[in-house]
Amino acid sequence: GAVVSQHPSWVICKSGTSVKIECRSLDFQATTMFWYRQFPKQSLMLMATSNEGSKATYEQGVEKDKFLINHASLTLSTLTVTSAHPEDSSFYICSARDRTGGSLRDTEAFFGQGTRLTVV
Amino acid sequence: LAKTTQPISMDSYEGQEVNITCSHNNIATNDYITWYQQFPSQGPRFIIQGYKTKVTNEVASLFIPADRKSSTLSLPRVSLSDTAVYYCLVAWFAGTASKLTFGTGTRLQVTL
Numbered sequence: 001g002a003v004v005s006q007h008p009s010w011v012i013c014k015s016g017t018s019v020k021i022e023c024r025s026l027d028f029q030a031t032t033m034f035w036y037r038q039f040p041k042q043s044l045m046l047m048a049t050s051n052e053g054s055k056a057t058y059e060q061g062v063e064k065d066k067f068l069i070n071h072a073s074l075t076l077s078t079l080t081v082t083s084a085h086p087e088d089s090s091f092y093i094c095s096a097r098d099r100t101g102g103s104l105r106d107t108e109a110f111f112g113q114g115t116r117l118t119v120v
Numbered sequence: 121l122a123k124t125t126q127p128i129s130m131d132s133y134e135g136q137e138v139n140i141t142c143s144h145n146n147i148a149t150n151d152y153i154t155w156y157q158q159f160p161s162q163g164p165r166f167i168i169q170g171y172k173t174k175v176t177n178e179v180a181s182l183f184i185p186a187d188r189k190s191s192t193l194s195l196p197r198v199s200l201s202d203t204a205v206y207y208c209l210v211a212w213f214a215g216t217a218s219k220l221t222f223g224t225g226t227r228l229q230v231t232l
Contacts, residue, residue: 045222
């Protein structure tokens with residue numbers, strides 16, 4: 001299957017600093033990417049949807065100024081957690097869909113391995 | 121979006137067949153049913169996908185009745201390594217506005 005890679009796998013940062021998480025589709029063009037947040041023992045919560053070349057669509061309750069999403073190319077989307085605080089500590093996961101053609105890939109979403117963010 | 125309902129947790133012994141049912145009463149005509157597996161601190165992994173009837177691959181089977189209001193993921197002869205959370209998603213993957221929203225998932229615990 002297709003591969004989605006996230007970087008870094010884990011990061012520890014000081015409160016008040018910003019952290020950037022990268023999500024790359026390695027062998028396909030991801031016209032749509034999703035960013036999720038997952039707290040311990042809970043399900044994945046969709047934060048935002050980004051389409052290449054346009055602004056991200058944020059879910060209700062997600063601060064767009066705090067969680068900056070950039071999807072500048074067909075293989076890369078970034079999530080920047082600005083002025084991070086301990087309550088932002090969570091597991092962040094990206095997902096990508098291949099919308100450029102092909103039968104199976106049109107109906108499947110591929111997930112990165114996740115990024116564990118700890119804000120101290 | 122079609123909302124999904126799954127059992128919160130299930131227990132099984134190694135070697136048994138496990139069936140996890142997901143209800144999606146409001147499934148739309150264009151929606152596919154997809155199941156993902158997630159281990160702790162990892163991203164979800166695709167297991168199987170179907171639209172109707174039965175789909176089988178090397179790791180699981182997916183049974184979908186004619187009305188498509190539910191689906192059952194069947195894992196044959198589970199092992200300890202199948203202990204994970206299983207999510208049922210219903211979405212029109214090809215739709216440009218389609219969002220992938222996760223429900224609570226089913227936490228499967230396999231023991232000896």
